[in-house]
Amino acid sequence: MDNEKLAHIATEVRRNIIKSVTAAKSGHPGGSLSATDILVTLYFEIMNIDPKNPKWEERDRFVLSKGHAAPALYAVLAERGYFPKEELMKLRQTGAMLQGHPDMKSTPGVDMTTGSLGQGLSAANGMALAAKLDKKSYRVYVMLGDGEIQEGMIWEAAMTSAHYKLDNLTAFLDYNKLQIDGTNDEVMTVEPVVDKWKAFGWNVLEIDGHNYDQIRDAVKKAKETKGKPTMIIAHTVKGKGVSFMENQVGWHGSAPNEEQMERALLELGDGNEQ
Amino acid sequence: MSNKIATRESYGKALAELGETNKDIVVLDADLSKSTKTADFAKKFPERFFNVGISEQDLMGTAAGFATCGKIPFASSFAIFATGRAFEQIRNSIAYPRLNVKIAATHAGITVGEDGATHESVEDIAIMRAIPGMVVINPADDVETKAAIKAAAEYYGPVYIRLGRLSVPVIYEADGYKFEIGKGIVLREGSDVTIIATGIMVAAALEAHEILKSKGISAKVIDIHTIKPIDEELIIKSAWETGAIVTAEEHSIIGGLGSAVCEVVSERVPVPVRRVGIKDQFGQSGKPDELLKLYHLTPEDIVNEVIGVLKLKKRD
Numbered sequence: 001m002d003n004e005k006l007a008h009i010a011t012e013v014r015r016n017i018i019k020s021v022t023a024a025k026s027g028h029p030g031g032s033l034s035a036t037d038i039l040v041t042l043y044f045e046i047m048n049i050d051p052k053n054p055k056w057e058e059r060d061r062f063v064l065s066k067g068h069a070a071p072a073l074y075a076v077l078a079e080r081g082y083f084p085k086e087e088l089m090k091l092r093q094t095g096a097m098l099q100g101h102p103d104m105k106s107t108p109g110v111d112m113t114t115g116s117l118g119q120g121l122s123a124a125n126g127m128a129l130a131a132k133l134d135k136k137s138y139r140v141y142v143m144l145g146d147g148e149i150q151e152g153m154i155w156e157a158a159m160t161s162a163h164y165k166l167d168n169l170t171a172f173l174d175y176n177k178l179q180i181d182g183t184n185d186e187v188m189t190v191e192p193v194v195d196k197w198k199a200f201g202w203n204v205l206e207i208d209g210h211n212y213d214q215i216r217d218a219v220k221k222a223k224e225t226k227g228k229p230t231m232i233i234a235h236t237v238k239g240k241g242v243s244f245m246e247n248q249v250g251w252h253g254s255a256p257n258e259e260q261m262e263r264a265l266l267e268l269g270d271g272n273e274q
Numbered sequence: 275m276s277n278k279i280a281t282r283e284s285y286g287k288a289l290a291e292l293g294e295t296n297k298d299i300v301v302l303d304a305d306l307s308k309s310t311k312t313a314d315f316a317k318k319f320p321e322r323f324f325n326v327g328i329s330e331q332d333l334m335g336t337a338a339g340f341a342t343c344g345k346i347p348f349a350s351s352f353a354i355f356a357t358g359r360a361f362e363q364i365r366n367s368i369a370y371p372r373l374n375v376k377i378a379a380t381h382a383g384i385t386v387g388e389d390g391a392t393h394e395s396v397e398d399i400a401i402m403r404a405i406p407g408m409v410v411i412n413p414a415d416d417v418e419t420k421a422a423i424k425a426a427a428e429y430y431g432p433v434y435i436r437l438g439r440l441s442v443p444v445i446y447e448a449d450g451y452k453f454e455i456g457k458g459i460v461l462r463e464g465s466d467v468t469i470i471a472t473g474i475m476v477a478a479a480l481e482a483h484e485i486l487k488s489k490g491i492s493a494k495v496i497d498i499h500t501i502k503p504i505d506e507e508l509i510i511k512s513a514w515e516t517g518a519i520v521t522a523e524e525h526s527i528i529g530g531l532g533s534a535v536c537e538v539v540s541e542r543v544p545v546p547v548r549r550v551g552i553k554d555q556f557g558q559s560g561k562p563d564e565l566l567k568l569y570h571l572t573p574e575d576i577v578n579e580v581i582g583v584l585k586l587k588k589r590d
Contacts, residue, residue, distance in 0.1 A: 057344070104342070104371050112342060113371035119363055122332045126339020126347075129324060133300070134343075153363070156329035160336060164324075 001045045003212045009079060010040045014241045015268050016075035016088050022261040024092035027100070030251040032072035034176040034209070034236035035064075035143060039076045041215045042141055051081040054108040060138050061127045063112040065120020066145030066174060067101040068253070073110070074098050082109035118151025120144065121171065125160050128169040128229075139223070143172045147179030150188050155200065161229040162201030169229040170222040171202075174209065176238035180252050197231040209234025241268055277416075278441040281474075282380040284419035285437050286311025289348060289378075292427055293319045299427060300340055302326060302349045304333045309439075310350040310380045330355045334363035334377070341373035346427055349375060353382035353395035353436060357402055369405045369432050376426045377402075378435045382412075383524035384557040384565045385440040385474065394557030400529025402434040403502045409455060410502040412436040412523075412531075414476035417446035418499055421453030429455055436473065438524075440562045443477045458505035464494035467580050467587075468512040468519045472498045472531045475522035475550070481573035482522075486580060493580060504534050506542070513543045518587040520548045520579045524571055527551035546586035548579040 013036050021027035043049070047060040064073050071091065078085045083097065090096035097106050101115025112123045124142035131138050148154065161169055173193070181187045190196070197204045203225045207214040215234070222230035238252070239245030242264040256264060293299050293315050305328045307313040316323035326333050330351050337347035349356070356379040357364070368375045379398065386394045402410050411426065411433060413419040419437065426433040445461075461476070462483045471479035476497045486493045494516055498505060513519060519539065521532040532549030539545055552569055566572055 061342075063339075112339070113367065116362060116366040118331075119335050119338075119367045122335025122363075123339035123342070123367060125332075126336040126341070127343055128339075129336070130300075130340050130343035130345055133321065133345075153329075153331040153335065156326070156332035157335065159329070160326050160332055163327075 006040055006044060006212050009044055010036050011268055013040055013072065013075040013079055015265055016078065016085070017071045018242065018256060018261055018264045018268070020071050020075065020088040020091040021255045022258065023089045025255050026092060027071050027255055028068040028253050029071065029256065030178065030238040030245060030248070031066060031145060031174065031176065032069045033240045033242065033245065034238045035066070035069045035072045035174045036240065037210045037212065038143065038172050038174070038215055038234055039072055041212055043076045043080050045216065046219050047141065048138065051109065054082060058136065058138055061111045061124070061140045063120040063124045063140070063142040064102055064114055065142055066117065066148050067115030067120070070100065070102050073102060074107070077107070077109040083107070117145065117148045118153040121154055121157035121161070124169055125157055125164070125166060128166040129164060131168055140169045141172070142169070143174055146173060146175045146177060146184050146190055147187070149173065149190055158197065158200040158202065165227045166229045167226050170219060171229065171231045173231060173233045174236050175233055176236045178238045178247070178249050178252065182249055194233055201228065203228040203230040204233060205230065206233045207235070209236035210240060243267060277444040279416040279444060280439055280441045281413055281416065281419040281437040282311045282439060284416040285378055285380065285423055286314035288420040288423040290314040290318050292424060293322065296346065296427055298344060298346045300324065300345045300347050302333055302337050302347055304328055304330050304351045304355070306351055312348070312350045330360040331363045334360040335367050337375045338367040338371070338373050341375050347375050348378050350378045350380065352393060353379035353398040354393060357395065357398040357434070361401060365405050369408050372407060372431055374430050374432070376433045376435065378423070378437060380437040381439045382436045383438060383474070384552065384569055385438055385524065385562040386557070387440070387562040387565065388559050390559035391556040396526045396552045396557060397529065398436060399501055399525050399531065400533070403529060403534065407431065408502065409433040409500065410436070411455070411500050412473040413499050414473055414497050415442060415446055416444045417448050417451050418453060421451060422499060425453050425455055438474055440474070442474045445477055445480060453499070456500045456503045456505060458508045459497040459499070460494065461497055462493065462495040464492040465516060466492045466518070467584060468494040468496060468516045469522060469576060469580065470496045470498055470509065470519060470531065470535055471522040472501060474524050475571065478571065478573045479522050479576060482576035482580065485573060485577050491580065491584070498531060501531055501534055504538060506538050509535055509538045510542050513539050513545045518546050518583045520550060520576060520583055522550040522576050525551055527553060546583050548583040550576050550579050
């Protein structure tokens with residue numbers, strides 16, 4: 001898919017993140033907007049999936065370990081045709097299909113239930129190990145948050161991925177440098193993050209997480225790397241695409257009001273909305 | 275009852291046997307495979323055995339990932355680490371998505387012995403029982419454990435199986451033994467009182483039955499191997515028939531079998547219940563038999579509680 005098309009889809013996804021979080025009156029817009037371009041590239045270009053058959057055994061898997069970016073995943077899944085877009089406007093409401101954090105039981109296309117930080121990489125390891133055991137060619141993708149890697153379990157899992165040489169596993173770090181209480185550096189620095197993952201036995205790449213060419217190229221390199229899992233450290237901007245949300249800690253976990261939503265949508269433009 | 279086997283040994287054997295017929299079974303351990311006995315499976319099916327090192331949280335998360343791909347993972351560690359260290363992984367990554375993971379935890383209770391309180395889980399049943407949809411099984415002996423492991427593999431959904439380190443009497447004959455998740459087993463009929471026991475306390479309950487018989491007290495004995503879902507029907511029926519209950523478990527009296535039985539009878543057929551179990555205490559180092567005496571988990575302790583509960587019964 002050409003970059004222009006991906007950009008159009010990403011705009012539409014960002015619009016739906018803003019709309020759904022506004023409708024829900026709660027949620028996490030900042031980290032959803034930073035993750036958008038990677039998710040769009042994965043679901044519209046890279047991953048071998050069939051939205052009509054969400055549980056297809058041969059499909060590539062995706063685990064959103066930073067589960068609070070659910071609005072981004074939901075908007076991408078809806079855009080890809082897993083479920084009607086109307087569901088997005090019922091996000092977080094009682095009885096709705098779209099829970100506050102991803103629930104594989106209720107939402108088609110969600111491969112793993114996540115939301116409690118630190119747990120997704122282990123689940124992705126289990127999937128990658130199952131693929132190896134069954135000699136299947138599907139690949140497993142997982143996205144971690146930068147604050148999330150402060151969880152000890154991530155490093156348990158990081159050891160497991162490398163120990164079992166899970167070269168069918170590709171992780172993204174959505175490195176927007178902000179978490180609820182402030183910057184990573186103020187709260188608990190994760191640096192030197194490249195060295196950490198390298199020291200744990202991973203193939204580590206560093207990219208601009210909003211650049212489709214770099215995302216595409218990094219995944220290609222990950223696929224070519226044998227005997228090691230790949231960590232793609234994706235430098236991103238929290239709140240990307242909405243000027244008043246960009247790099248603002250306050251937009252980690254608060255919803256825009258109607259007026260802010262209108263301003264955000266105006267900035268984002270039309271996307272591919274018909 | 276001459277033959278003694280630890281339920282962890284039975285687990286290891288059952289799992290290795292099951293691995294032959296059920297190719298979906300994968301086994302995960304966190305560097306305790308020689309103690310949990312998953313090493314039996316590992317030896318036979320090395321390609322389906324995964325050691326994740328000393329990382330119980332990762333153990334549960336990895337098992338969850340396997341389950342999403344159609345595998346039937348058995349994840350093993352000691353009960354305290356499985357249910358304590360990895361509680362939230364079990365809750366959020368296994369139970370909430372209702373994944374088909376079996377948590378087979380060994381070294382439960384104070385009969386771990388010399389390792390002491392840090393390794394003696396007295397609250398694991400309570401912890402697992404509180405998780406929505408979790409099946410909790412605490413088998414009594416070798417025969418029951420083997421049957422329970424098979425039943426757990428055939429059942430779809432998360433199951434917690436509590437196993438012990440200590441060799442315990444074999445009370446069942448393999449021939450004719452039938453295990454059904456959620457169904458208690460009446461081992462002795464009786465009319466004065468019902469002793470409801472689980473795990474290694476079932477053998478103690480059978481001894482208590484004999485002591486009580488010599489005192490002219492007729493005690494019904496029930497083995498509740500599945501603590502959740504508990505056999506409400508059998509408990510209610512027995513409460514009606516005998517009018518008094520004593521529970522027995524190698525676990526805290528808070529949140530375990532005793533609590534579960536009290537919940538059932540208090541809502542449906544209120545009769546006096548006395549609980550034999552660990553009284554809101556931690557374990558300690560010692561020989562298992564000495565600890566069982568110290569913590570009042572012997573057949574004599576069950577007898578004493580029966581005498582106590584019968585006094586309550588007579589009050590009305």
